[in-house]
Amino acid sequence: MNGKIVRNEQISAGHFLLRVKLAESFKTPMPGQFVMMRDPGRIDPLLGRPFGVYGFERSQEEVTVEILYKVVGKGTLLLSKLREGDFVVVLGPYGRAFDTHPEAGKVVFICGGIGVAPITYLAEHYRSLTAARDAELICYYGASKAENLVGIKELKRICGRVITSTDDGSHGFQGLITERFSADISLYDTGSSKIYACGPRSMLKELSELMAGSSVFCQILMEERMACGVGACLGCTVLLKDGGGRGERARVCVDGPVFDIGDIHWG
Amino acid sequence: MKNAGPEMQVDIGGLIIKNPVLTASGTFGYGSEYVPYLDITRLGAIIAKGVSLEPRAGNKPPRIMETPCGMLNAIGLENPGVHVFIKEKLPFLRQFSVPVIANVFGETIDDFKRVTELLSESKGVDGLEINISCPNVKKGGTIFGSDPDMALAVTREVKRLTDLPVIIKLTPNVTDICLIAETVEEGGADAVSLINTLTGMSVDIERRIPHLANVTGGLSGPAVKPIALRMVWQVAKRVKIPVIGIGGIMNASDALEFLIVGARAVQIGTANFINPSATTDIIDGIEDYLKRHNIDDINDLIGTFDEEGKAC
Incomplete structure (x- = not known):
């Protein structure tokens, strides 16, 4: 869906805080889930970029997602040049969330x-x-x-x-x-x-x-380059150790991005 | 009223589909990945991710790299093998009453034959798309689809073993794609689909290494569309069997260009990655176009390209 940028501000050298207003139907992300974001006016860069969610608010007035990002390449550089009022496509939330434990010490x-x-x-x-x-x-x-x-x-x-x-x-x-x-x-x-x-x-x-x-x-x-974000393209796979239980490779986008640390084969 | 809109049905080599928009193999998984994001019952057909006789782990990462207006992929045809496909993936796909076309590849002619037999026996698929863009390990790794004799042999063997409509998917990495298209037509292909990806590469200049672990990969996306369109136009003039256009189709306008130059149907690939409902958006866009031009039947649009026409 299209989201409207309400804030895109440099908070330290090369780091930006982006806040995007979304439609009410956008699901609340669980911690660890990510969104795919792209500039709808461009086919270069073509692909969306995955960003872990930094903040999310749902109030009676509006729904907003917050992304904290670092400029590392063309996609994030162009994102950093977007201004308040500009639109971005936001897909998600995608991926497996962290398991949380209310009883944790x-x-x-x-x-x-x-x-x-x-x-x-x-x-x-x-x-x-x-x-x-x-x-x-x-x-x-x-x-x-x-x-x-x-x-x-x-x-x-x-x-x-x-x-x-x-x-x-x-x-x-x-x-x-x-x-x-x-x-x-x-x-x-x-x-x-x-x-x-x-x-x-x-x-x-x-x-x-x-x-x-x-x-x-x-x-x-874990972080990987992604194309689809939904498990179809198999572009973001990582190797699993034997006994990981999900086959030899796992897709970071849907089997992850959260993994049990012992499941990953680091190669 | 069911027939309020224009007729969208087309015949792709004996397989009648309700509209000419298909998913390109490898970009739509086995359907389940996209179910939450679009109404897949609206698709003309689903072409599933390619299957081989045995499971394949695919290539090491990195497997994808974005390039200007496109992307390179070197997934390495990762798939669970035809047995798992039939047992676990097909039953899911079957429930949507959308024709399912299996995409088949192999490293030997025997591989193609065996997978064809198994899929035909399974009764679960409505057509086969044969990916001949892979190397023949018994012939020193020459790509099946770049050698007319091998392309002919695969087509004949597959056709001999199945009654299903057979679409041969052509590689653009050849000197004359028309020659290969004519050859597979002679071999009995019911349709051809083109283009598969263009082989490319990308270099990390800081580290002087390839961006893809496999070094080379297949280029897709808007960057390849003009080339794909040119090839579809040329092939459609040379063969009598239906041509299915593939290559960088992102929206209805792109799809219409392919239909006008002679494609009977189109496949949507990379567009699914950036817009999960690209296929259904394209179906809507084609319908709108037909209405706007007072065309009652899409078949009256296909191949109506006026190449002598002046853009005055």
């Missing part, structure tokens, strides 16, 4: 770079899910440098603790966020801990090594 979020976007939406969901009791929400957030820790204020509002890392040491721990997390990993070695992660493939792969052999619940959100 410690909920740990690990995000790298723009992976913060869908993690924030999940964290917000957890905050309301566990509002009645004091579940601990802890977020590990890594980026290349301090200014790329976008949306950190919002995360701090939602999570009890936000632990950061940067490649250059300009904010928090100097190094990878997985290194910082590994120092604390024993704190979460309990059945009531739930771990969620989204970030670059290298980060998720390292996390899978840290979690190897652990029985702690850990789900990740």
Whole structure:
């Protein structure tokens, strides 16, 4: 469906916050689901771009979706040039959502770079899910440098603790966020801990090594180039380990983008 | 009133379909993927994703890459094999009372024969589309569809084994597509569909590596439409069997261009990816066009291209 841009603003170098007004019939996305977005006036770029949902509001007056994105190529560059009042096609919500656990004790979020976007939406969901009791929400957030820790204020509002890392040491721990997390990993070695992660493939792969052999619940959100977003084109498949239960390959768009970390074969 | 609109029914080599809009193989899965997004009972026919004798895992990722006004794909014909197709995918497709055309490919002539037999015996499909754009492993990997003798042999063998209408899907990666079209007509094909994707590639200049793990891939989308249209026009003049046009059709105007130059029907491929209801939007658009031009029967439009006409 067509959505109308109500906000598309640069919030830090190369990072934008987009807010799109949608028709009432648009389904409320579950955390981890994504939308495919494209400029209806163009056939170049041709394909929609998948974006994890960052925020969603449904009120009596309107329905809006929020996307936090980083300019990485032609599609996102052109998206960043659209203005308030312009239209975008928004399809979705698509994909498998995160499994959530209202009874969780410690909920740990690990995000790298723009992976913060869908993690924030999940964290917000957890905050309301566990509002009645004091579940601990802890977020590990890594980026290349301090200014790329976008949306950190919002995360701090939602999570009890936000632990950061940067490649250059300009904010928090100097190094990878997985290194910082590994120092604390024993704190979460309990059945009531739930771990969620989204970030670059290298980060998720390292996390899978840290979690190897652990029985702690850990789900990740993966990113791939997509064409259709609905499972038809088979363009976004990833390899599964034996016993993943869904065949040798899985489609990130419909079998994912959320996977149990132990199911992925990293190759 | 059922007959309030123009007649949209066409005959594609013995298979009568209620309108000329089909889904292109590989872009519509096995139907179930798109059920939530459009009324699939409105389609002229569904051409399912290609099946081979044995399951195939397909290529390593990355499998797709966007290019200007198009995309490259190198999926590698991933599919669960003809047995799973018949057992698990066909029953789902059958429930919509829309003709189902299975798309068949193989690496040897025997593969084509066996899959044809199994599908014909299954009684679950209304037609076969034979993808001859794949390499013949027994002939050093030459593409079936680029060698007239091999294209003829596949067509004859398949026709010998089935009573179903047989559509041969042609590759554009040949010197003279008309020659191949004439050859498969001689072999008994009931229709030809064209074009399959154009082989292309794309390079990541920072890392000096291919964007696709398979290095080359098939180009589709609006970028290929003028070439596809030219080939359909040429082939439609050379063969008597119906021609089904494929290649970068994004909307009704695109589809109408193909019909006017002689395509009896069209297949919609890449457009499904960016607009899940592209096919039904195109059916509506063709109907509107016929009404606007006071054409009662779509067959009165097909092949009416006036190539001597002056755009004054």
